[in-house]
Amino acid sequence: MDALTSLVVQRTRLTSMSGAASIWRKMSKEPELNSLPSQAYSGSLVERAATYRSDEATLTTLAQDARAGVYVIGDDVVVLKAQGVELDPLFSPAEARALGAARETVFLGLSDGAPRFGAGLDPAAVELLKARGDLKLIDLRTIAVQGAVTTEHVPPLAEAKAVLGWHARHRFCPNCAAATRVTQGGWRRDCPNCKAEHFPRTDPVVIMLPIAGERCVLGRSPRFPQTMWSCLAGFAEPGESIEEAVRREVAEEVGLICARVKYFASQPWPFPSSLMIGCHAEAVTENIVIDRSEIEEARWFDREELSLMLTRKHPERLTTPPSIAIAHHIIRDFVDHGADVLVQ
Numbered sequence: 001m002d003a004l005t006s007l008v009v010q011r012t013r014l015t016s017m018s019g020a021a022s023i024w025r026k027m028s029k030e031p032e033l034n035s036l037p038s039q040a041y042s043g044s045l046v047e048r049a050a051t052y053r054s055d056e057a058t059l060t061t062l063a064q065d066a067r068a069g070v071y072v073i074g075d076d077v078v079v080l081k082a083q084g085v086e087l088d089p090l091f092s093p094a095e096a097r098a099l100g101a102a103r104e105t106v107f108l109g110l111s112d113g114a115p116r117f118g119a120g121l122d123p124a125a126v127e128l129l130k131a132r133g134d135l136k137l138i139d140l141r142t143i144a145v146q147g148a149v150t151t152e153h154v155p156p157l158a159e160a161k162a163v164l165g166w167h168a169r170h171r172f173c174p175n176c177a178a179a180t181r182v183t184q185g186g187w188r189r190d191c192p193n194c195k196a197e198h199f200p201r202t203d204p205v206v207i208m209l210p211i212a213g214e215r216c217v218l219g220r221s222p223r224f225p226q227t228m229w230s231c232l233a234g235f236a237e238p239g240e241s242i243e244e245a246v247r248r249e250v251a252e253e254v255g256l257i258c259a260r261v262k263y264f265a266s267q268p269w270p271f272p273s274s275l276m277i278g279c280h281a282e283a284v285t286e287n288i289v290i291d292r293s294e295i296e297e298a299r300w301f302d303r304e305e306l307s308l309m310l311t312r313k314h315p316e317r318l319t320t321p322p323s324i325a326i327a328h329h330i331i332r333d334f335v336d337h338g339a340d341v342l343v344q
């Protein structure tokens with residue numbers, strides 16, 4: 001993986017994860033160290049109600065429910081109703097159908113009893129919507145960063161985008177190449193030829209902060225904004241534990257050897273279907289050797305400098321990723337607790 005390109009990610013404290021529904025608040029645009037903004041994409045208020053996926057009759061009834069709402073995804077963009085300054089991502093089933101033919105519709109679950117679906121539009125239909133003044137088409141990163149919609153909508157939008165994106169890339173059986181059919185409310189594709197069953201996949205990515213005492217290592221991707229530094233990251237490979245993936249990626253990207261690896265938190269990252277697994281790692285060597293094919297720059301930062309970056313007070317205007325990003329919180333946890341993050 002291009003190591004630092006997908007690090008504008010988010011997280012919540014581990015302690016908040018079991019009570020995710022209660023931690024959603026409006027995200028802070030001015031990060032302060034004494035607040036704890038929530039990460040985007042997780043903490044969904046939509047209960048997945050997976051038992052309904054195999055119940056065609058119930059799914060049909062739910063789709064006709066007066067409270068049913070549909071999130072409409074067009075490849076990399078979300079279709080939003082533009083009502084003055086307000087942007088609303090939830091369409092009635094009839095409104096969604098009027099936007100164009102859906103390639104797939106997925107049952108996302110129930111929001112306080114109200115059915116929620118995701119609909120993936122054909123790219124040609126998406127093109128036609130771009131000229132409409134009553135709609136806005138915005139990518140999901142921008143929606144999260146700008147707080148463009150009410151925060152409760154962001155996790156189901158991520159759920160819809162990830163699973164619909166999987167459908168778009170898995171129309172044919174990888175076993176025998178026959179066209180597959182959508183089943184289970186959009187949560188499986190079956191092959192009519194070889195009878196294989198295919199499930200939406202999630203790709204694990206480790207994202208980590210190597211730490212030595214009061215210092216840690218951040219890196220920069222060429223694609224980052226000029227002043228932004230972030231955690232290192234990379235895909236976990238087949239046959240690898242999280243800890244092994246962390247140690248390998250750190251060694252490959254910056255040439256450091258790590259010993260202890262401590263899990264911090266995770267975050268769904270639907271670009272297209274990753275799960276970011278945030279960790280702190282104990283670096284036991286100091287000499288950085290950068291893999292320029294992966295990252296542009298990497299260096300050691302002390303906690304004081306990191307604090308200035310987190311609060312946007314750094315004299316050279318260096319920054320960390322925004323507070324919606326898990327990288328921000330991995331870094332912040334180190335600023336708050338120092339090397340204790342390795343033993344907590």
Ligand SMILES: [Zn+2]
Nearest residue numbers: 173176191194
């Ligand atoms: Zn097949």
